[in-house]
Amino acid sequence: MKTECSVVRDLLPLYFEQMVNPETAEYVKEHLSQCDACRKEYEDLTSGDGIPVPQTAEKDKEDPKRFRSIMLRLRRQFDSLAYSLIIFFIFLGFGWTGGENLMYNSLIMPLVGIFGYYVFRWRAIYKVPILLLIIDSFVFLFRLIDLDLYSVFVWTGIYSIFVLVGIAIAFLLHYSFRKESIR
Ligand SMILES: [Zn+2]
Structure with a gap:
């Protein structure tokens, strides 16, 4: 039972x-x-x-189950979109390592952290750096970039720090918005 x-x-x-x-x-x-x-x-x-389910429209009042189900589905679609963007940005950013676009990573990597927080919440702290390491190793193994193994680890470490900054920003925003809505 x-x-x-x-x-x-x-x-x-x-x-x-x-x-x-x-x-x-x-x-x-x-x-x-x-x-x-x-x-x-x-x-x-x-x-x-x-x-209580927000009842903005008469229709939602009649069918809150359907409304919630649509919201859940939407949330799932946003999750997979954010997840794809994380992977895309890591590929893009790491590909720029050693090139003239390198500076953009100081924007891209925190953005990866923000999306990471959206998808994984606090687990992003270790999940996104692991993802970074996997993708960077992949790029290195397939010789998509001209770097030695040592540099791959160093850059992965540096980008992880930028990612953590993004996660911290996302956490603070999330936290302050929550406080706002309670008030
Ligand atoms: Zn039961």
Whole structure:
């Protein structure tokens, strides 16, 4: 019973978005009709933990579930867009190392940090530098840039510092906006 509950709870967000196959949906529905704890969990999920869903339009009031589902989908699309930009900017920035565009990295790398914070939150602190190292190594291994291995590590370290500055900026902005909205 305990295992069944934890499986069902993992499925709830997907079930809510109707992204499970019909058999799974039937299984979850069946379980929800029998298990009070999981039904409560599902109600919390669909009602946004008791925080009222912004009701700007009459239509949203009628169909808050659909509205929330669209918002979740939008958020996911922004995430993958930001993620693609991170990878693109790292490639671009590292490719500029040693060239005349090198200076632009003092803007590009903090930007990578800002997008990184948007996608990974505080985990960006280690995830983005790891991503930097992977991409820089890739560029080095495929001889896309004329640098020795030592320089690759040094530049990756330097860019990581710029990335961390970006993460710090994004964190401060996020934090101050949150404070603003509570007030
Ligand atoms: Zn249950």
